[in-house]
Amino acid sequence: MIHLEMNQAALVNTRFAISPLSTTVGALYLLRSDAPPVGGGWRHLIRETVHDRQLWLLKALFSGSWDYVPDFLTPQPDAPEAAWAEEAHTVATTCSERLCWELQIMAQGITDEGLAGRPTPTILRRALERGERDFAGDIATELHQLWESALAPRWPALRARMEADIALRARTAAHHGLSGMLAGLHPRVAWNDDRLSLVTRFQAQIPGSTSLVLTPSVFAADLHMVIDPTGGPTPRQPMLTYPVLHGPDTPASPAAHALLGVTRARLLSDLHAARTTAELSERHFLAPSTVSYHLGILHRTGLLTRTRTGHRILYQQTPRAADLLADSPQAR
Known part of the structure; x- marks a missing residue:
């Protein structure tokens, strides 16, 4: 179970954001063998693009059975809708300390929090040998190629689905309060005693949060929380990615x-x-x-x-x- 303490400041600063980069990263989870089915031929498109563009670093990061994928890939949006160029720049300029720390978690895990490690793929180790700055830049370049080839041409439709979902969540909050909206994000989200809980096999207690960013995902079938485990450098505020619902006028097929x-x-x-x-x-x-x-x-x-x-x-x-x-x- 992951517990996120939500004091008054965190509740007041809870906000939604649409992120092209988080959407791109969400699409990369379709590379996994256990990825849930997604309509529209997305899985084939993402896999084909990764292969044709030779995005081998992204493939190594996302096609394995990692418990943890580095969070530097999904920086927290500063605006209601983030700009792709700004998000990609943030990834490319990730500080060496954070990048190494997150990759170490991916490889070694954190026993106390239930995160299992996996051996680092050779291609990632060799890329890191060239230096953390080059590694972050290479990752940002591959993300840009995937964005331009697969998602940017379809972004208006993707964004419309996320905007519709945010409008629905806002309406739920207006009728049932913020706690009701948060509890309705997903079956694995629970709200009680000023605490947001995620039902999961992982363990974490996140105290002292001053904000929460909610990012809708058109590809996710489950929740994904970006949090800093204990002892991280320059701690980030938590960000929760949740699956969108269909719009209000979606007819039954x-x-x-x-x-x-x-x-x-x-x-x-x-x-x-x-x-x-x-x-x-x-x-x-x-x-x-x-x-x-x-x-x-x-x-x-x-x-x-x-x-x-x-x-x-x-x-x-x-x-x-x-x-x-x-x-x-x-x-x-």
Whole structure:
């Protein structure tokens, strides 16, 4: 379990940011053999681009079964939407101390926090022998090539999905408070006692945070938290990357209607934002008992999350449900 202490300052400074670089790094996780399926041919596109452009450092970093991938690849955005050039420059100018420290964690792990290490691939060791500055520059160059070839041409559609998701989260916060929005980000996020908890096999206690940056991801099926383990140089404030939901007007696909039935498909489609049984009953002109019956089935099949906030129970789509409902991939 990872616990992030959220005092008043951290709550006040919680913000969303869209990051082209974090999106690019998120796409690189599709290189892993255990990566979840993503529509639109993205996995093939990323793998083909990495091979054709000979992005061997990125392949070595992301195709292994690492518990930890260096966080210098995803610097914290300073603005609501970061500029690619500024983010890439931050990567290229990463200080040697931080770069070596993070690569050491990747290779050796941290026993107390449950991070397992893996032998460093030869290509990474040889690149490091040329010096940390050159290594960071080479990584930034490869990231730029992947961005220009695979993501930049499709960025307007990707950005639109993230903007729509942020709008949905803002609406949830307006109706259910910031704690309700945070708890609804993902089934593995819990909020209690001024503390944000991530249900995971890793162990960490993050005290003294003064801010939290939330970055939506169109590629992730799970959470990714950028935090500094104990003893890191120039500690960073935490950043949480979470999977986006589909927009509010995303219709249920014919396949979803056939598989779920019309009523359940419509209810599931409406749960792009967290809602209660009573809200769904009013919106769809159904008896509360009928809504509860359908929600129970959808929850048991893993298509809904269920979160208690005070006396209210909120239901929301899972990424699996969003994929089922999509008539065609949103990002092409």
